[in-house]
Amino acid sequence: xxRSLAAFIVLTALLSLxxxxxxxxxxxxxxxxxxxxxxxxxxxALQVFVRAGSAWETxxxxxxxxxxxxxxxxxxxxxxxEELAASAEALGASISAASGxxxxxISLVCTEKTFPEASAILFDMLLNPxxxxxxxxxxxxVVLSKLKAQKDxxxxxxxxxxxxxxxxxxxxALDPLGTEENISAATxxxxxxxxxxxxxxxxxxxxxxxxxxxxxxxxxxxKGLSGIPAGAGAGKLQSTIEAGSEKYGSEKMKxxxxxxxTGFYAPELASGDYPAMKxxxxxxxxxxxxxLFSSLREKEGLAYSIGTIYPSRAKTCAFIFYxxxxxxNIERIKQGILDAAASAAKPGxxxxxELEDAKNLLVGQFRLEHQTNEARARYLGWFELAGAxxxxxxxxxxxxxxxxxxxxxxxxxxxxxxxxxxxLDNE
Amino acid sequence: xxxxxxxxxxxxxxxxxxxxxxxxxxxxxxxxxxxGKNGVTKFxxxxxxxxxxxxxxxxxxxxxxxxxxxxxxxxxxxxGISHFIEHLIFKGSASSGVSGLSRLIEGxxxxxxxxxxxxxxxxxxxTAKEHFYMSLDGMLDxxxxxxxxxxxxxKERKVVIEEIVRGDDDPGRKLYEELFxxxxxxxxxxxxxxxxxxxxxxxxKADILACYSARYAPERMIISxxxxxxxxxxIAALEKHFPAGNGKPLTEGLRKKASFAPGRREFTGNYxxxxxxxxxxxxxxxxxxxxAMDLLVTLLGSGRSSRLYSKLKEKEQLCYSLEAGYxxxxxxxxxxxxxxxxxxxxxxxxxxxxxxxxxxxxxxVEEKELSKARAVLENSYIFSHETDSQIAGDLGYNEAIIxxxxxxxxxxxxxxxxxxxxxRVAVIYLSGVPASVCLIPEDK
Numbered sequence: 125x126x127r128s129l130a131a132f133i134v135l136t137a138l139l140s141l142x143x144x145x146x147x148x149x150x151x152x153x154x155x156x157x158x159x160x161x162x163x164x165x166x167x168x169a170l171q172v173f174v175r176a177g178s179a180w181e182t183x184x185x186x187x188x189x190x191x192x193x194x195x196x197x198x199x200x201x202x203x204x205x206e207e208l209a210a211s212a213e214a215l216g217a218s219i220s221a222a223s224g225x226x227x228x229x230i231s232l233v234c235t236e237k238t239f240p241e242a243s244a245i246l247f248d249m250l251l252n253p254x255x256x257x258x259x260x261x262x263x264x265x266v267v268l269s270k271l272k273a274q275k276d277x278x279x280x281x282x283x284x285x286x287x288x289x290x291x292x293x294x295x296x297a298l299d300p301l302g303t304e305e306n307i308s309a310a311t312x313x314x315x316x317x318x319x320x321x322x323x324x325x326x327x328x329x330x331x332x333x334x335x336x337x338x339x340x341x342x343x344x345x346x347k348g349l350s351g352i353p354a355g356a357g358a359g360k361l362q363s364t365i366e367a368g369s370e371k372y373g374s375e376k377m378k379x380x381x382x383x384x385x386t387g388f389y390a391p392e393l394a395s396g397d398y399p400a401m402k403x404x405x406x407x408x409x410x411x412x413x414x415x416l417f418s419s420l421r422e423k424e425g426l427a428y429s430i431g432t433i434y435p436s437r438a439k440t441c442a443f444i445f446y447x448x449x450x451x452x453n454i455e456r457i458k459q460g461i462l463d464a465a466a467s468a469a470k471p472g473x474x475x476x477x478e479l480e481d482a483k484n485l486l487v488g489q490f491r492l493e494h495q496t497n498e499a500r501a502r503y504l505g506w507f508e509l510a511g512a513x514x515x516x517x518x519x520x521x522x523x524x525x526x527x528x529x530x531x532x533x534x535x536x537x538x539x540x541x542x543x544x545x546x547x548l549d550n551e
Numbered sequence: 552x553x554x555x556x557x558x559x560x561x562x563x564x565x566x567x568x569x570x571x572x573x574x575x576x577x578x579x580x581x582x583x584x585x586x587g588k589n590g591v592t593k594f595x596x597x598x599x600x601x602x603x604x605x606x607x608x609x610x611x612x613x614x615x616x617x618x619x620x621x622x623x624x625x626x627x628x629x630x631g632i633s634h635f636i637e638h639l640i641f642k643g644s645a646s647s648g649v650s651g652l653s654r655l656i657e658g659x660x661x662x663x664x665x666x667x668x669x670x671x672x673x674x675x676x677x678t679a680k681e682h683f684y685m686s687l688d689g690m691l692d693x694x695x696x697x698x699x700x701x702x703x704x705x706k707e708r709k710v711v712i713e714e715i716v717r718g719d720d721d722p723g724r725k726l727y728e729e730l731f732x733x734x735x736x737x738x739x740x741x742x743x744x745x746x747x748x749x750x751x752x753x754x755x756k757a758d759i760l761a762c763y764s765a766r767y768a769p770e771r772m773i774i775s776x777x778x779x780x781x782x783x784x785x786i787a788a789l790e791k792h793f794p795a796g797n798g799k800p801l802t803e804g805l806r807k808k809a810s811f812a813p814g815r816r817e818f819t820g821n822y823x824x825x826x827x828x829x830x831x832x833x834x835x836x837x838x839x840x841x842x843a844m845d846l847l848v849t850l851l852g853s854g855r856s857s858r859l860y861s862k863l864k865e866k867e868q869l870c871y872s873l874e875a876g877y878x879x880x881x882x883x884x885x886x887x888x889x890x891x892x893x894x895x896x897x898x899x900x901x902x903x904x905x906x907x908x909x910x911x912x913x914x915x916v917e918e919k920e921l922s923k924a925r926a927v928l929e930n931s932y933i934f935s936h937e938t939d940s941q942i943a944g945d946l947g948y949n950e951a952i953i954x955x956x957x958x959x960x961x962x963x964x965x966x967x968x969x970x971x972x973x974x975r976v977a978v979i980y981l982s983g984v985p986a987s988v989c990l991i992p993e994d995k
Contacts, residue, residue: 209855213855213856215930216926216928216929216930218930218931234930235933265868266872272824273891277721278717278720378821380719413658425707428710428711428713428717429714429717484657485658488659488662489662495938497937
C-alpha cells in the first residue's frame, strides 16, 4: 500500500501543466521538487540543483564551488569516500557532482529497482558531508592539473579568454575552475562554510524524471531531504559588467589551428527577447544548414568547426560566433562573422523560409534531447532555478514557434552590437 | 556498371517516386525475415542489404545506414578516402543541391550526421515520425546518387584538412592514434581514419568514384531504424530506392588477423600535462572472450572504486584521471589504459600499472569485485539504450561488426562470466609487454 502523504508533506501542487506530466511540490522544509513520472523505461534520473557556481563567486573565492560541490560525494559522517563510491557502484548507480557558472548539480541515475538504496546514498551525501582534508588534498591536485591542461583544449581555452575580456568586473569573467592561488589555499573549513551558506532549501531545487510513482517519490524525498535546513535562496544574479573592455584581443600559442571567437552581450533566459535570440542563433549558426556553416564552410571551405553558441543563463551573457581555422584564414573568418552579425538586422537577410527552418530545428532538437530522463530532469530543474519556471519546459516550443521575422530582426539590432573578438593564434 | 545502381535504382527510383509507380511484390524484394528478441525484426533483402527494425511508439524515428567499410579497407596511398567520401555524401545528390539534405532534415526539426571508423561508415538522422519518409528519401538519394561535383570536392578537401589540423592539437586524439600506430605493425588499423594531409591533397575524383563504386554496395549495407514507424511501411519505402534483383554475397574483407608489436614512444609538445597510455591486443568481436574482457576492463577502470582507479589514482595519487577500455572490433582491437598525469610520475605509474595487472593474472579477482563490475556494466548498458538513436546505433553497429544478436544477448552473456574466466582472459591478453605512449610537456 502506498504511504500516505498527508501528515508530513506540504503537498503544494504549484503548477500543473496540461501538456506535460511534470508537477512541482514543496517538501516540509520548503525545498521545491519537480516530478516527471514516466513509467516506460525503468530508469530514474534525480538531479539536485544548487544556486551556486562561479557566477556567484568573486575573484577572492573563485573556484570554491568547484571544490566544495565535488567534495559532497567524498565522505559523510558515516562513510568514507571509498565506501560511498563502492556502495553506489555495487548498485550500478551513477552519482556525480559538478558546478558550472549559474548552478551546481548533484546527479543520480539508477534503475527503478535500485532507487531506494541509491537515493539513500545520495541523501547521505547531501545531508552529512564532512569534507575530509585528505580527500580535499587529492581533489586540489586534480583541479590544479585541470587548470594547467586548459591550454590543451583550444576551444575551451579561447572561450574562457573571450569571456574574461567581455565581462570585466562581472562574475562571468571568472573561470569556473577557479584560480591556482585559490585552489591551493582552499581548506575544509571553507568548504563547510560554502555548504552551510548554499545547501538550504530555498537555494535548491530537485527534479526527478523516470519510472516512479509520484506519491511514493514524494514520500521518499520528504524522508530523505527534509533535513536540509530551510532558508532563503541567494536571490537574483546581478550583472556588474564594467565599461571599457577592448574590442579585440589575441594570444599566440604553439598550435596547429587557430580559433576565432566573437561575442556580443545577450539577454538572460527569463528575458522576453530570449526566444527570438535562440531563433537568431539557430538561423546564424545552429546546424549544417545555418548561414555561417553555409557561407564560411560549405561555400569557402574555411573551417571544419563553425557556428554560434547562445547559452541559457540567469543574467546578461554572451552570444558567441566561433570557428576553428588556419592562420591564413583568420582575417577572412573574422570579417565573415562581423558581416553576418551586421547583416542580421537588415530586412531580407533572414527569409521566412530560413526563419521557419530555424524554429523547426530548435523545437525538433529540444524534443529529441528530451528522450533521456537525465535531460528531462535537467531542463525542468534548470528552467525552475533560472527564473523561467519549470513549466517553461512545456511552453518553450510554443514560445519559439511564435517568434516573427520582425522580432528576430529587432533582437539582432538590439544585441548584435559591440562585438568583442578573441583569437587564439598560431606562433 | 553504373555506380549508383550498386545501391539503388538511381534516376529510375526518383521517377517511380514522383509517378507513384506500382511496387514490385515484397517477396521479390525481401529474401527472408527473422524475428529477433525485444521486438527487433531482421529483413535480408535480395540485393544483399540487411534491415533491422525496432518499433517504439514515441513520435520519433532514428534511421541509420551503416556500411561494412572504413579505413580498414584502405591502403597507404588512399588513406582517409572513406572519411572524405562520408563528407562528400553530405554535399548532396545530383538533384538535391549542396545543402539540400541538411535543409530537408534540419528544416523539419531533425538532425543528421555521419561517422567513419576503422571498420564502418555510418550516416544517420533522427526526426519526428511525420517527416520520416521524406527524410529517408533525401538521405538515400544522397547515398545512391552523390553529386561528387569537382568544385565541391575541392572545397570539402579544405574542410577535411581543417579537421585534420584541429585533431593535431588534441592530445587525447594524438595519444589514441599513436597507440594504434605503435600496436599494429602491419594491420590497417594502424592508419588514422581521417588520413593525412599529404594523401588527401592528392586524392582525385576518379579515386573517389572507384572507391565508392567498390565499397558502398548493398552487400556491405545495413539499415537500422528504431522509433515510431511500421516495419512493413519502411520496407515498402526502401523498395522504391532499390532495384529488383539479387545482389552478390560479401566475400572479401571480412576478417584480417592482426599482429601486435609492443614498444614505447614518447612525444614532446605544447601540452599542459602528461598523457600516458598502454595497449595490449584484445579479442576480436567474434571471440567469446569479449564479454569477460568487457567485465575485466570495467573492474579495472570504471568508477571511483574500480581496482586501478582506487589504487593508482585515489590511494597512490599517481595520476589525475584514469580510464580502462577495450575496443570490440571486427579484427583484434586494443585493450588500453590511459591516464592524465604529471610527467614526473609516469615511470612509477607505468611500473605500478604492470604490477597490478600481474596481480590479476596471478591472484585473479574476488567474487564481490566481479559482482560490482557486473552491476556497473549492466547499468551503463541500460542507461545507454534510452534513445531511438542509441537503440538503432546498437543494432547497426553490432550487425556491421559481428551480428545484431551480439547486442540482444549481451547482458545474458555478461551475467554468465565467472571470476575464473576473468583471470584466464587477463593471463591471455594482459600478461605481455604493452605498447606504451606518453605525451610530455616540452618544459619538462
